[in-house]
Amino acid sequence: MGLEAVVNEIREKGQREAEAIRAETRAEVEKILKEAQERAAAIKTAAQEEAERTxxxxxxQETSAANLAVKRLILNAQKDVLDQVYSASLAAVGDLLAxxxxxxxxxxxxxxxxxxxEGVVHANERDTPIVREILSRDKNLSGYTLGSPVEIPGGIIVESKDGDLQIDYSYRTFLDEIWESCLKDVSDILFT
Known part of the structure; x- marks a missing residue:
């Protein structure tokens, strides 16, 4: 065997070893790349899931806030309607027949x-003549005098002579009592 054959054999052996090393390196690189891709895919999936949760x-949150805003608008509108009904009711009571x-x-x-x-009776300006007439003709009310007119939609306000006691029998007071006790019923009638 000549020197050339030994060199060829060494060269072939080197090429085989180099090829084996390259194959091993390629396998290692592929393994590392595959693991990296799997980790990247897992990170991507986790990020997508977190983004979807967020x-x-x-x-x-936005839906809840919008629903709350809509509910607030509806409640405000209903309150406005109830206020209008209250005002109309008060006006209607004050405008009843003589x-x-x-x-x-x-x-x-x-x-x-x-x-x-004994005391002083106050009424609105419209009802003052009626109250004067009632006080003058009813002997059981002789302890009362007619006071100055007050700003009420109807009814009377009576003060004791010493001013310590006052009774509010104005229509607004009665309507307020009825309104408070029947507000739910009124609301149900109007808004259901």
Whole structure:
């Protein structure tokens, strides 16, 4: 065997070893790349899931905020309607017929006389002549004098002579009592 054959054999052996090393390196590189791709895919999946959770959370928050805003608008609109109904009711009670006003004021004065024997009666300007007439003709109300007109939609306000006691029998007071006790029913009728 000549020197050339030994060199060829060494060269072939070197090439085989180099090829084996390259194959081993390629396998290692592929393994590392595959692991890196798997980690990247896992990171990407986790990031997508987190982004979806965050987006879902934000959407839920925004939806809740929008629903709350809509509910607030509806409640404000309903309150406005209830306020209009209250005002219309108060105006309607104040605009009842004169015969009704006289009967109502007579009844209220008799009721007040049970609590305050002597005092001053205040009514609105429209009802002052009616109250004056009732006080002048009913002997049971002789302890009362007519006071100055007050800004009420109807009814009376009676003060004791010493000013320590006051009874508010104005229509607004009665309507407020009824309104408070029936507000849910009124709301149900209007908004259901």
């Amino acid at each position: 987006a879902s959370h934000i959407i839920n 015969e009704f006003q006289e009967k109502a004021l007579t009844s209220l004065l008799k009721r007040a006389a049970k609590e305050i024997r």
